[in-house]
Amino acid sequence: MADLGPDDVRRLAASLSLPLNGEDATEIAHRLNAFLDALAALDTLPLEAAEPWPTSPEGYV
């Protein structure tokens, strides 16, 4: 997937009513692309075997 740029980020943010200035948009694009890469890498794991339970230590023992 191609990286998102500052203009993409501005459009996405506007759709959520989040105002962005120019400096923010550039860094947010880097951060969001880092997230998307890291989460795409998870596709190599056997995710279907894991139910997405949140933390629940009482259930462990």
Added chain:
Amino acid sequence: MAHQPRGLCVSTAAEHLAFASAARQAALIREKRISPVELVTIYLDRIGRLDGHLRAFITVCSESALAEAERAQAEAARGAWRGPLHGVPFAVKDQLDTAGILTTSGSALLKLNVPTEDSTVVAKLKAAGGILLGKLNLTEFALGGTLRFPYGQPRNPWNPEHDPGGSSSGSGIAAAAALCSLTLGEDTGGSVRSPASYCGAVGLRPTWGRVSRHGCFPAACSMDQVGPLTRTVEDCALVLTLIAGYDAKDPTSSRRAVPDYRATLGAGVKGTRIGVITELVDGAETQAEVRGAVREAARGLAALGAMVEDVSLPLIPHAGGVFMALCDSEAAGRHKPWLSARADEYDAGTRRRLVAAGLIPAVPLHRAARARALIREQLLEALGKFDLLLAPTSPHPAPAISFHTAPVTSKEEAARRFFGRRSYTTPASLAGVPAISVPCGFTAAGLPIALQLMGRPFAESTIFAAAGAWENAAGLVDRHPPIAAA
């Protein structure tokens, strides 16, 4: 008042007392060898001399602390003891509510926020006789990555040009530089353990559910946990004993009985099975000095009788990215109304972090939620074989403050800065297991290095026994930051 260590070296005696453990100070008060007023006065003096530079405190409760100390002194004189912390001054991260006292969560957005009720943990420490000395600095909303701290730049007492760690920055500084007897922090992904590591203090993330979060401003509710930051393992055990337990005001708190964690401190590590996580000790990000100190500590624990061997947990390197996606998306949802209406009042670092997470699409986020379960499963499986897992708390010592304030120029740099080191502390957060950070050495430049011990859910006693044994063997407790002695 019957304080005995008098003479020409008054400042040395005060220094010595300031760095004593809270447990020792409490014993001295019981023995009437020091008074609560004397102890509070010593800390107020140190805060006055040192905190203008270190910026550990957002609010110092001088008048109320002295008034409480006088009351504690009068009670002690007639033998009316409130509890194990009678007359002992403590300070808490400004994320924890305190009745009638400004509570900012480190943000300008809450610069006028004065709660009407104490958080449960603060109420418990007060009930044990503790005296609230002040509220401690933190990264904005306990999220990390603050560029401009609204209440002053917190600095590492070992080198003020370096980061003290976060988000419980002030808690780490105040414990290490002896600005109070003990502190509380809050750990979502390492926010107690990181400042403990960078500042050379002891910090515990308890099992998720062990301690009430009532009155704690949430960072990410599914992983937040309040924990102690202290100068010794014994103090950590003492504080956990006092703050743990069920709270009807927090439905996620556990109903399990709370043991006296200090009672088993002397159990040692003979026969304890410890797995050394190779992905973290030997990982490419782990600096050589850190690797060397942690490997040396593992050998030290083996010499004390532990059964130590390497263990591979291949999912661990994913933990940082998974944690950040889950934590930050929770936080982004919580902050959405303020982000829409008051965006300019946030620090730019916090705002960028929250907005970026708010834009993660649902499908990748769901992947992260499933990956959390896989990482938890792998960690718990290892904890079925081992009693404890050992790793560095951080891959490097405290970085320069300027490292955090430099602009982010690429996605690769974003991943390195925001995900990489978090893979060291977030596995315990994702799994909900307890973990402690204990000093294990110093770099050539004099910055602290720390090891981390993770345990099974609700097995804090095992952690304390091993950490205490290591602390005794390492003999690092008496090494104090140079700035604190200035």
